[in-house]
Amino acid sequence: MAEKATIADVARYANVSRQTVSNVLNSPEVVKEETRQRVLAAVEALGYRVNAAARQMRTGRSRLLATRIETTQDGINVYDRFLHGLTESAARSGYRVLLYTAIDDRSEIATIDQLLGEFEPDGFVLTGTHHGDARTSWLARRGLPFVTFGRPWGAAEAGHPWVDVDGAAGTEAATRHLLAGGHRRIGFVGWETGSGVGDDRRSGWSRALAAEGLDTGLALETDGTTAQGRVAAQELVRRGATALVCVSDAVALGALQVTPAVVGFDDTPVAAAIGLTSLGQPLAEAAARCVELLTDQLSGRIGDRPTEAPASSPLLLSPTLVIRKDPRP
């Protein structure tokens, strides 16, 4: 098997200097067209690829984005699709994704700190933002490039680039869908108050009902399990609800055991399998946007410091209502 070719090998083969090869690859505009062609042919012939470690040593940039891989919670998890999109989009921009695990903000910060010393990722993608998120302020204080998938839920954490899915718009659409189906008393099965995501999703439901002057009192909280979803649904139906908007597919699954007019959230494989109408998050797109916001920051910096204040242009994407008929609970 051929030994891996270095830039010096390519230079020798093409009868130019190392630097010229480097220029062909990094700033082609300064090289004469004829030379450029010759060097590219040499690169091709030798199967040359830049050595990331050597480049990183000199430039200080690793072309690595780091992100945490989530533990699967009790619920039904959808994160792998985001991660897949992230890996794909990153590759398109010449970046690779490096994984790490963590169990809370503190251990995540410690891991990030360690990673910075060792692999020097160029940027971070944080998921699962929450009230009082310690990670964002830590990163921001150090001027490190990052994006969050999930909006900043507190004023203290604001001011960084983020991408999120507009849960309220989703549940509003879901509620309208049920209204169009003739339902007048529509309930909401949610999570405990205080979770930003859950509150957001509930607000869309109540907004749609309020716009029609209908009762917005039919909401209950759960811990997110299917079992509690069922209990809550029973109570809401007892109170007169004929349809239910749910904060997740997991609780929707429970609600389905009580009434068929249910809309879930996340459009998980479960929803597809049993024919449950649900709100699909544009995860691939969200991932692509994250990469975009991050690479924007990265290209706009020379050496260690940003050359200008990063254009923090948050993005709120709309989920899609995936309508399915004939749910079989």
Added chain:
Amino acid sequence: MAEKATIADVARYANVSRQTVSNVLNSPEVVKEETRQRVLAAVEALGYRVNAAARQMRTGRSRLLATRIETTQDGINVYDRFLHGLTESAARSGYRVLLYTAIDDRSEIATIDQLLGEFEPDGFVLTGTHHGDARTSWLARRGLPFVTFGRPWGAAEAGHPWVDVDGAAGTEAATRHLLAGGHRRIGFVGWETGSGVGDDRRSGWSRALAAEGLDTGLALETDGTTAQGRVAAQELVRRGATALVCVSDAVALGALQVTPAVVGFDDTPVAAAIGLTSLGQPLAEAAARCVELLTDQLSGRIGDRPTEAPASSPLLLSPTLVIRKDPRP
């Protein structure tokens, strides 16, 4: 913010040479205890961390393991739990996980080839092995360290370290469970013949029935969807089956709409949500074993070549039957 400390900074601080610092970190046994303490204190004081790029340049080892992140299929996917386990186990052994995507064997090989030139991962973890797998032979031919999660399904691909879950043992246990419940005519809802995984799972079911001298003819193939699972279940029940062993939770979900005596495979969140008895794969353990087999290969090599034939000690792990009552289809 403090500039990152280099090994030279630590050396100066501790009044020793660079090499001694390196020795303290990499071969502590050659350093006098007193010096070692002094150096460690300096490391601590300066917050020093080895620079992975510089180390890689010299040693040729990146401490990176690469693996593909799968696209979520139509079915219900369980891969993220494996990936999480992999990341965690790798970290414990001082490795990080690098992701890439690919749509088929050919593009995966191309990506691996590219990765080898750029980031030089020390090893690869392949998932989703299949008949005529082009990836394993490609890697083996080049003497690159890798493990597969999934056994080699053809003789041609054999001879490398792998970890897999014993599907047959799982379905056999599931069938016995149903036999113990008094069932005598037990059907199997499977995938199309030729998929190694599916055939393996069917074999456990028929083995258990054959051991009791019972009918092993009640098997049907599906494309793996819930809809087809339901159709197959109806046909099997019509032929007299009173219970069904299923090749996946997805088809089990369909079967549940026909009869409650059903066992699924994978113990996905869906199964937990609706109370379906299912076979759980020990994914965290599988991931840990993969890392183990890989790091064994890696520590047993000097420079580029293995010092001895890698001890190919495949591992077949048993799934666990998670018994749930009262499934609500």
Added chain:
DNA sequence: TATATCAGTTTGATCGATCAAACCCCCAGA
């Protein structure tokens, strides 16, 4: 006394790329 051995430590070279600066050649303008 000279030599070998050994634990512990230091020095110089090196991995492969890029930066910064020097260099070469040709042509325009004085």
Added chain:
DNA sequence: TCTGGGGGTTTGATCGATCAAACTGATATA
């Protein structure tokens, strides 16, 4: 003829770690 640009290319230094070899004392052996 000399000077002054540029376009295009080359040279030397450098990033931070580790390898290989050399060095330093001190003790053991002949």
